[in-house]
Amino acid sequence: MEKLKSMIPTSIQRMISASTVEDLPSTCSSLVDFFLSLDHFHNVVKQLSDPEMALCRKDTVAAMDLKRKGNECFSGGDYAKALSFYSQALRFAPMNDDNDENRKLVATLYANRAFSLHKLGLLVECIRDCDRAVILSPCYAKAWYKRGRANASLQNYEDAMHDLNVAMNMELSLGGKNRIKDELEIISNHCQGTSGILYKCEEKKLGPFDGSVVNNKGSWGTIIRDHSLLVFGDAARSYESNLVTMLESYMAVESHVSHQIKLQCVSTPAKGRGMASLSDIPRATLIHTEEPYAAVVLKHCRETHCHFCLNVLPADTVPCPSCTIPLYCSQSCEGKAGGQRSWSRTNNNSINGSSSANIEGPNASTTRFGSNSESSVTDSNLEGVSEHRHECGGAHWAAILPSEIVLAGRVLAKSIERRRHSAVKPTEALDFSQNYARMSSDSKLEAHIYSSVLTYCLQQSYGAEFPLTEASVSKLVVLISQIKVNSMAVVHIKSQETYALQQTGKLSLTDDFSTNNIEQVISLSRWQYTLGLLQDAGMIGCHHFISRRPQPSPSYLDVYRILKYLKLCSGLTLAYSARLQPYLVSHSSASVEYRAIAQGTYKVRVGQAIYSIGSMLNHSCQPNINAYFLSRRLLIRSTEFVAAGYPLEISYGPQVGQWDVNKRHNLLEEQYSFNCQCTGCSEINLSDLVINAFSCPKAKCSGVVLGSRNLEHGKQEGSSSRSVPLICRLERPLPDDKLQRDEINEVAHILLHPSDGTHRAYPGHCLNCGSYSDLESSWTESTKSWSYVKRLTDAIISREVSIDILSNALKALNVLRSTMHAYNKDIALVCGISFQSFKVENTKSGESKLVPDWVEDNLAEAFCLIGDFQRALQHCKASIEILGKLYHEKHIVIANELVKLSSIQLSLGDRASAVENINRLKEIFSLYYGSHAAKIVPFLGSLHA
Numbered sequence: 001m002e003k004l005k006s007m008i009p010t011s012i013q014r015m016i017s018a019s020t021v022e023d024l025p026s027t028c029s030s031l032v033d034f035f036l037s038l039d040h041f042h043n044v045v046k047q048l049s050d051p052e053m054a055l056c057r058k059d060t061v062a063a064m065d066l067k068r069k070g071n072e073c074f075s076g077g078d079y080a081k082a083l084s085f086y087s088q089a090l091r092f093a094p095m096n097d098d099n100d101e102n103r104k105l106v107a108t109l110y111a112n113r114a115f116s117l118h119k120l121g122l123l124v125e126c127i128r129d130c131d132r133a134v135i136l137s138p139c140y141a142k143a144w145y146k147r148g149r150a151n152a153s154l155q156n157y158e159d160a161m162h163d164l165n166v167a168m169n170m171e172l173s174l175g176g177k178n179r180i181k182d183e184l185e186i187i188s189n190h191c192q193g194t195s196g197i198l199y200k201c202e203e204k205k206l207g208p209f210d211g212s213v214v215n216n217k218g219s220w221g222t223i224i225r226d227h228s229l230l231v232f233g234d235a236a237r238s239y240e241s242n243l244v245t246m247l248e249s250y251m252a253v254e255s256h257v258s259h260q261i262k263l264q265c266v267s268t269p270a271k272g273r274g275m276a277s278l279s280d281i282p283r284a285t286l287i288h289t290e291e292p293y294a295a296v297v298l299k300h301c302r303e304t305h306c307h308f309c310l311n312v313l314p315a316d317t318v319p320c321p322s323c324t325i326p327l328y329c330s331q332s333c334e335g336k337a338g339g340q341r342s343w344s345r346t347n348n349n350s351i352n353g354s355s356s357a358n359i360e361g362p363n364a365s366t367t368r369f370g371s372n373s374e375s376s377v378t379d380s381n382l383e384g385v386s387e388h389r390h391e392c393g394g395a396h397w398a399a400i401l402p403s404e405i406v407l408a409g410r411v412l413a414k415s416i417e418r419r420r421h422s423a424v425k426p427t428e429a430l431d432f433s434q435n436y437a438r439m440s441s442d443s444k445l446e447a448h449i450y451s452s453v454l455t456y457c458l459q460q461s462y463g464a465e466f467p468l469t470e471a472s473v474s475k476l477v478v479l480i481s482q483i484k485v486n487s488m489a490v491v492h493i494k495s496q497e498t499y500a501l502q503q504t505g506k507l508s509l510t511d512d513f514s515t516n517n518i519e520q521v522i523s524l525s526r527w528q529y530t531l532g533l534l535q536d537a538g539m540i541g542c543h544h545f546i547s548r549r550p551q552p553s554p555s556y557l558d559v560y561r562i563l564k565y566l567k568l569c570s571g572l573t574l575a576y577s578a579r580l581q582p583y584l585v586s587h588s589s590a591s592v593e594y595r596a597i598a599q600g601t602y603k604v605r606v607g608q609a610i611y612s613i614g615s616m617l618n619h620s621c622q623p624n625i626n627a628y629f630l631s632r633r634l635l636i637r638s639t640e641f642v643a644a645g646y647p648l649e650i651s652y653g654p655q656v657g658q659w660d661v662n663k664r665h666n667l668l669e670e671q672y673s674f675n676c677q678c679t680g681c682s683e684i685n686l687s688d689l690v691i692n693a694f695s696c697p698k699a700k701c702s703g704v705v706l707g708s709r710n711l712e713h714g715k716q717e718g719s720s721s722r723s724v725p726l727i728c729r730l731e732r733p734l735p736d737d738k739l740q741r742d743e744i745n746e747v748a749h750i751l752l753h754p755s756d757g758t759h760r761a762y763p764g765h766c767l768n769c770g771s772y773s774d775l776e777s778s779w780t781e782s783t784k785s786w787s788y789v790k791r792l793t794d795a796i797i798s799r800e801v802s803i804d805i806l807s808n809a810l811k812a813l814n815v816l817r818s819t820m821h822a823y824n825k826d827i828a829l830v831c832g833i834s835f836q837s838f839k840v841e842n843t844k845s846g847e848s849k850l851v852p853d854w855v856e857d858n859l860a861e862a863f864c865l866i867g868d869f870q871r872a873l874q875h876c877k878a879s880i881e882i883l884g885k886l887y888h889e890k891h892i893v894i895a896n897e898l899v900k901l902s903s904i905q906l907s908l909g910d911r912a913s914a915v916e917n918i919n920r921l922k923e924i925f926s927l928y929y930g931s932h933a934a935k936i937v938p939f940l941g942s943l944h945a
């Protein structure tokens with residue numbers, strides 16, 4: 001694209017740079033004329049849209065080669081790698097209905113993958129792959145046999161007997177028949193011996209990593225099907241009861257949208273249209289939910305998240321039938337996304353009157369065990385329109401162009417298809433605002449280029465319905481600018497935890513164990529399975545796991561790696577960390593202490609989507625509603641009481657307390673091209689005053705010393721025609737502290753009306769007592785101190801925290817405390833804030849990338865890492881205290897800190913305080929997520945003292 005851009009004549013570039021929406025017909029016309037006469041343009045679009053030149057075409061040779069590699073790995077015992085090769089092979093394998101050879105190849109690949117999944121203990125996934133294999137090849141004995149084995153391990157004896165009987169009938173070899181007979185006998189004996197309820201696995205036959213339950217004590221196993229979890233024994237019971245308790249405790253909070261709440265579109269001069277409710281809304285009310293008009297997975301999640309529902313992919317991914325790019329979590333999602341050609345939808349599973357009529361077909365609404373996504377994606381959003389069909393068939397433009405351009409293509413394709421189906425005008429559903437005039441020259445030019453290219457690509461699917469004319473290109477330019485303003489990032493919540501291991505004061509954990517590939521293999525059921533395994537079988541499970549690793553004698557480091565590898569959910573980790581301790585001590589030369597510290601949640605952007613109502617919500621740096629997502633479904637919940645008619649506003653990212661007003665404005669201007677007019681920005685509030693402020697040099701004075709930057713904002717506000725704003729809004733009382741409301745009001749008055757009073761706000765002077773502070777030297781000192789903090793950050797990231805680095809950081813903290821104001825946000829971060837906030841950086845390719853804004857670089861974290869939980873506790877408390885001043889007391893940031901605090905308290909055996917904090921954090925999580933808190937923050941259910 002860069003080359004194409006550089007070839008555009010300067011005159012056209014200038015014209016585009018100065019254009020408004022009204023000029024688009026002429027700018028697009030000039031550009032289209034130029035492109036049509038340019039060979040390079042024709043080459044580019046041909047490469048992008050011609051299926052014959054596509055890089056993502058199906059390829060039998062590649063599929064066969066990958067299958068061979070998979071077989072080699074399987075024979076060599078590397079099942080994780082084998083799984084990965086078979087999945088790759090499936091992506092390349094042609095899946096057209098009319099070719100028996102292709103059908104056979106795909107069936108074999110699913111069956112082979114099922115064998116690998118079985119070896120890895122992923123039984124539910126194994127069954128799903130067997131289902132797929134028998135749909136394609138109903139007489140495939142191997143697939144029936146493997147499904148029978150997996151069903152037996154899951155205690156589905158009836159299904160297991162049925163599958164094995166079918167396999168027996170189809171198996172041709174005598175040896176094979178005998179093996180199946182043996183299996184049938186074992187199952188039948190177990191069923192008789194246990195009345196078909198209790199199944200004692202024989203470790204010899206069904207070893208832990210032969211895909212069966214490690215349960216050599218003969219204890220109970222449980223499967224919680226509706227949550228797609230596989231938990232065994234005590235783990236299952238405790239998980240189940242926690243889940244029930246959690247769900248019960250949230251019953252009080254409604255779990256569906258209140259019918260009384262009717263939203264209406266309102267308009268204000270400052271922000272344009274927005275949404276408000278016709279009636280009062282109590283806090284924590286679910287106000288609205290909706291499926292996207294169109295959505296797209298972000299590029300960095302393509303290999304890890306379902307391209308339709310956006311959930312994390314399981315190990316048994318389903319590829320697109322017609323190209324090699326999209327991956328789905330199930331055939332149901334694949335069917336909804338709608339590639340060009342799919343396998344026949346007939347269910348061939350009625351062989352021998354099969355009772356296992358659970359074979360997943362795209363028409364089936366759920367699989368037997370349910371996939372995490374199935375239940376959350378409704379059919380109502382489909383309206384007969386498939387999202388991927390126009391991109392499919394082998395052309396790779398959708399894989400190359402930036403996500404927001406692909407999203408624009410999807411929106412347009414949907415409107416064309418809707419028109420085909422119901423005579424709706426293509427523009428009718430797209431009544432969104434745009435900010436074209438405020439876009440930078442570069443963005444305008446890029447929008448023009450991408451629109452021309454996309455028009456050409458879409459033309460391949462829609463021909464005369466979307467011809468390559470300036471009208472089409474201009475429509476797309478507007479659409480792209482609408483998407484820039486109105487699309488929402490689909491964000492999923494993740495939890496995180498730190499493992500702490502102490503060995504003679506210094507911690508040195510260089511993690512050479514690459515988890516990346518394996519992580520993709522591990523699904524939730526696998527974590528739970530292994531967790532159940534560890535808990536149920538105690539250390540035996542751990543031994544088994546470790547014995548699979550190359551090291552002859554497992555050490556504490558192995559356990560650390562395993563925990564990291566498994567990414568166990570923090571609460572449960574806490575629960576069984578005590579069990580690991582004796583193991584760790586007995587297996588390492590030095591005394592080792594192990595603790596797990598829950599770190600709360602952080603957000604990950606997985607997709608970009610357009611919502612009919614959600615995209616109309618305006619922004620506020622002090623939002624009164626929370627937007628969150630289940631799969632790709634948007635949910636809106638009030639986080640405070642909102643009076644009828646009062647605007648409902650989400651945060652597009654920045655919030656009061658997180659950044660000062662200037663930073664917030666810059667970000668909103670850069671990313672969304674508007675100048676924020678929210679209440680949080682038009683009022684002066686405590687956190688904006690102190691967030692970057694210095695302390696008063698006079699002892700015992702808690703006044704604020706502002707730098708010139710803080711004052712600049714005040715002057716800006718003062719120069720506007722606004723009157724002195726009310727500082728303390730009714731619904732948001734400031735914390736009752738030394739800095740009283742009167743004082744804030746007074747400061748605001750001074751800032752906004754400098755000539756009115758006797759006081760003047762000068763940089764470097766305390767607003768309370770007027771004492772002068774040398775900000776120049778404060779800056780120098782604090783800059784030096786930050787460098788020590790930075791070193792601590794690096795040490796934590798590399799897991800190499802030494803006493804020296806830590807003590808220097810502590811000294812730096814003291815300096816910072818004496819120069820910066822007590823409520824300075826950065827000090828809170830140093831003290832112990834652990835939430836990871838992410839900012840979006842735009843790379844050169846125009847694709848957004850997530851980078852950590854502030855990693856867990858703090859003292860509480862560092863003290864956890866070296867095992868000094870007492871001091872970690874102090875710093876964590878200090879952090880919460882400061883954050884309490886900057887945010888309102890029920891802010892999600894506080895909840896995240898409380899997770900860590902209660903986790904440390906549990907580690908220290910202070911149960912009473914932990915319970916108090918756990919209750920506080922649960923209250924906050926339920927305010928933000930209501931009845932979905934248990935689903936979104938799964939560790940809540942198990943975080944109990």
Ligand SMILES: C[S@@+](CC[C@H](N)C(=O)[O-])C[C@H]1O[C@@H](n2cnc3c(N)ncnc32)[C@H](O)[C@@H]1O
Binds near residue numbers: 616617619674675677
């Ligand atoms: C997603 S749209 C919201 C709906 C939009 N107001 C409309 O009329 O269609 C985002 C746009 O609304 C306006 N907007 C939203 N929040 C704002 C705020 N806090 N201050 C000023 N303008 C805002 C900006 O023009 C922004 O580009």
